[in-house]
Amino acid sequence: MGLTKTEGFTIQQNSIATMAKALGHPARVAIIEYLLSVDSCICGDIVNELPLAQATVSQHLKALKNAGLIKGTIEGTSLCYCIDEKAIALLHKYFGNIATTLTCPTNDCC
DSSP states (O other): OOOOOGGGSOHHHHHHHHHHHHTTSHHHHHHHHHHHHHTSOEESTHHHHSSSOHHHHHHHHHHHHHTTSEEEEEETTEEEEEEOHHHHHHHHHHHHHHHHHOSOOSTTOO
């Protein structure tokens, strides 16, 4: 399998692709939705909200953190997570631009 040539793309294109890839799993979407609904940093409560094992939730949290969608801080022995507002703003701007630049908003084009 060949390597993808990400250096040929802009920083924003690479960032959007990384975030979109991280959002490609329903558990990660559910985590983002939960963090948005509580609107605060969460320490350990996420496992109770998902039908997944602790280790699996931790893997998904790590993927979201690596993609820059959430922030994690250490408080005592716990990792606390919250939404990274800058990342969400970047996604909002990106998809908002797509929506406003569509020249054919219905399916009549194709």
